[in-house]
Amino acid sequence: MEKALKRYFPIFVLPTLAAFIIGFLIPFVQGLYLSFCRFTTVGNAQVVGIGNYLKAFADSTFTYSFWFTVLFAAVSTVVINVLAFLVALLLTRAIKGTNVFRTIFFMPNLIGGIVLGYIWQILINCVLSLAGKPLLALNTAAGYWGLIILMAWQQIGYMMIIYIAGLQSVPGDLLEAAQIDGATSWQTLWKIKIPMVMSSITICVFLTLTNSFKLFDQNLALTKGEPSHTTEMLAYNIYNTFYARSGPQWKGIGQAKAVIFFVLVVAIGLIQLRATRSREVQQ
């Protein structure tokens, strides 16, 4: 059987590989090429050199949205992971109805970002209007915290599932040994559980960090970058460069921004993976 698998592996790999090349590799290379071009349609582009990159860096809305995104990613990654871990701890205890709670906490993740964005827009606007504060479209702080609340609400359930799986795989004999040695539950948490779920933490931090950087639908639906671009995140800034400006030169600049964005997300993802991987322990 193994021999046969080896012999036929190209045939098995082919469909996925072809899909990957057609759906990812070719558009990626083409996008890279277009970032050096001036174009209206992708089939008709003239190379203009690195001018697009210079203009992208000179665009103050782009640098602003970069810092806004960094601030958002930092806070939302911490909030989501801490809360998800706490919920996972709670729901791995022997209490009644854990499955029901797990399902309920997971559900927000099944709703699309655009829909969630509009629902939360209505909710937050109602609260703001009752409190007599400026509504979302006029309120950068509310927009920022609204995005964090929205993302936390959506992602905590998903991360919780990963943490629950991690916590359940902590060997029972380790916990029992700790108990016999007289470890408090606080000590058990820090010395045993957290080191043992480090691989889940790696995955969850990676997912939340990259999701925060790539955030688009929620940003579009909740704040639309209002007031005047102050809640505009990187992905949405790129979209606006592409479609809200007139003149063919902006397509290339948007494309250059997208390439910068890609490099940034990959770099941050790799640094984070290396940092948390080094703390993982082998069971």
Added chain:
Amino acid sequence: MKKRLFALALSGAMLIGLLAGCGGGGTSGTPAPGTAAPETGAPETTAPAADGSVYYLNFKPEQDEQWQALAEAYTAETGVPVTVVTAASGQYETQLMAEMGKSEAPTLFQVNGPVGLANWKDYCYDLSGSALYGELTSDDFALKDADAVYGIAYVIETYGIIVNKALLEQAGHSMDEITDFAALKAVAEDITARKDELGFSAFTSAGMDGSSDWRFKTHLANLPIYYEYEAEGVHADAINGTYLDNYRAIWDLYINNATCAPAELSAKTGDDAVAEFVNGQAVFYQNGTWAYGDVSSLGDENLDMLPIYIGVDGEENQGLCTGSENYWCVNSQADPADIQATLDFLYWVVTSETGTTSLADDMGFVCPFRSAKPSTNYLVGIADQYIAAGKKSVDWCFPTMPSEEWKNGVGSALTAYAADQTDANWDGVVSAFVDGWATEYQLSQG
């Protein structure tokens, strides 16, 4: 052996699935979600005359069905295949960009005026010698650059303040007394003062949600631009903002005499305004002839329209705002046979009985073509009365606005001002209007 056969069969099945997926994507990937392309292939064999085809990327989702029917009628009559695909609302530019990159690109598309043309000029066929251009009633409806005609307006629309006459009379006022801004202001403020007694407000909510903000950041902003162009000639490279105080006056009037508190406007939608107007909660509603379907339930006898007065000298003679931002363009990079087929199709649409009937009756368009039929839209009739009465229509100057980004900037500033009506916040509007214009114009040139 059996296992090997099984593996082969499995991988074969996967390959077939993959190929089928690709093939399907190639032929049926074009139509937008929710739209259907009519069957186009069949009649080709029966009609030898057909050696080109037409592919229209339609901008107006509300007229999708009518265009599909028109396309089928043309195919039945001439055998030339016509495909109509309608872009989802607000996604035209996105979809056009994607479609134009394909080998089967649209042969007929539309731009919204000079600024839209700047993006697509390389793809616009010069229509100056075409029969379609000859059908235009006035050169004003051609989108020109130097001597070339790149676009032809196909629908003329009019906007102003739609009035619920019944409510206006109930408040003790009449259409005749409103002839300038001062009178409009007096009426609106009188209604606001007696709001509780009357049970309705003067204006519908001036919603600044994306579904409604274009009524103010684009359509209302047209008036100060129009008067500046009137006084100083068209100069799209920079705007002086001479009439921005008037813009502030009308905006103040809208937001302070509306159904809701000005601070809530940022979340109000277009549907909110329609609902308020149709349910008799407000007398005035700024919108255009295209909104007839939304408001017709009030009954034609209760509807009227007012020009948007902003307090400029001589505005007693001002009419409604009439113009077009829908220009047909023919793709110059398409196959010559397809270009010819497209030109023939357009000529048929604007001259034939079927075509003109569909444009006027089914789509409710007023078209600037010689053979066009009168529209059945009641609001269009009101617009015609203004012209017949000798009022001077306000041109649509907003196609000269430098970019979507400019409109968004003005919209944000207007929203901020509405929530907190200070001079400092109005300076923000002025800055977005004047400085933003200059900046965006520069950026769009590069």
